[in-house]
Amino acid sequence: MPLRPVQVNIKALDPSTVGRFWAQALGWGAHNTGVTTYTGPGGGLVWPERDGLGIDVVPVPEAKTAAKNRVHIDLATNTAAHQEELVARLRSLGATPADIGQGDVPWTVLADPEGNEFCVLEPREVYRDTGPIAAVVVDCADPWATARFWGEAVDWTVREVTDDRAVLRSATGTGPYLEFLRTPGAPTGPDRVHLDLLPYPGDDKAAEVARLRALGAADLDVGQGDVPWTCLADPEGHEFCVCALS
Template identity: 40%
Template sequence: MRLENIVWDALDPRRLGSFWAEALDAEPLTDQPDLFEARLQLADDVFLDLCFPRVPEKSSSPPRLHPDLVGGPRQQAVADKLLGLGAVRADVGQGDVPWVVLADPEGNAFCVMDDRASYTGTGPIAALPLDSADPERDAEFWAAITGWVPCPGSGDMPALRHPSGVGPLLELCPEPEPKQGKNGLHLDVRRDVGEVDVTDRLVGMGASLLGGDGLPWLVLADPSGNEFCVLDA
């Protein structure tokens, strides 16, 4: 399996997807009333797809996943560009920190980061912090289902990265509170050719099967309850 998608629940897929595609210089792939998709090419054979399916209402649960964008010496210029595209400044209780907190046009908070050596070569997304009840355990889980490998992070939390050394870090962060409700952002993995039935293996690793009957993907949750989908090969 490999990590393929970052998925934002969207009330207006075109508006939200167009914001993120322009913010990250991603190439639009799908522009339909109920789905917008764009591809963030990180290297010749490494990419992440950004997916924005329409939902009837946004989750009111505290966010557990968000993108941290590369800022560094250009932090203010990056923030100004995003504000010009429709982002707004946000207060999530961050206090006095060296990063800039913004929210996209549908209120999803994200950060423009300060300069950190661990973000070298990540592309426009520096990191994907994911809340976890047990970061060490969940780092092993996500490494097993993505093929990503441990790497130096930007703090004390475990971090993973594509084995090529390009693209964002997946950081497993101690959760401030147990998960409540559905995540508004989630990750999708795609199984490889020949991987037919992965459900038993994933459940044996601590995942929970949430659904997928009649769909071309499985819906599961990681050991901390964070939803993810397993797409067909």
């Protein structure tokens, strides 16, 4: 059975600070789980979330060096006033304006306290029921090929495909979208932000990892050592992890 996306994984020098930022930004709770800081919409430490994606901020020894991450989060707003208020609140929490060459656009590009870019979108009807996270956006060279891999890897369905964009969402019609955008010259890994996937209860993690390899995923060594999760990369080299139920 395909895997389910369960969280956005963000690497940080100071996971507590970055985790608290995202918890306050989204109106969620922050929970220190060992060395990581987890935030999710459930209000308590609920993992995996029933609907939507959590955010897990994990410690790394290196600061962000890439000019732009290949994966970022888009935040939803309901009105122009809401967008303006949210941007102001995020800046008061420590977000800073970010210039990634976006030019004159109706959305606002910001960066979290360690420089990870994200967007505060203008109101869009398509994101009205997603919750605070509208989409997880992935830069890639070939959106359709990348979405084809992910459509087979996870239990989300392809909702839209154009020459420059491919979109997936949970078959339940809830939570954020997963969007692949054609981005010429996008940098290659290591990725500062990636998705974590989880098998369903009763499914075999090793069999799922083998299935992903057969679909084109490659093993990835990011210095993880002996851990219960498996690090892989999709056919374009985007990092992701297959977690295990504890």
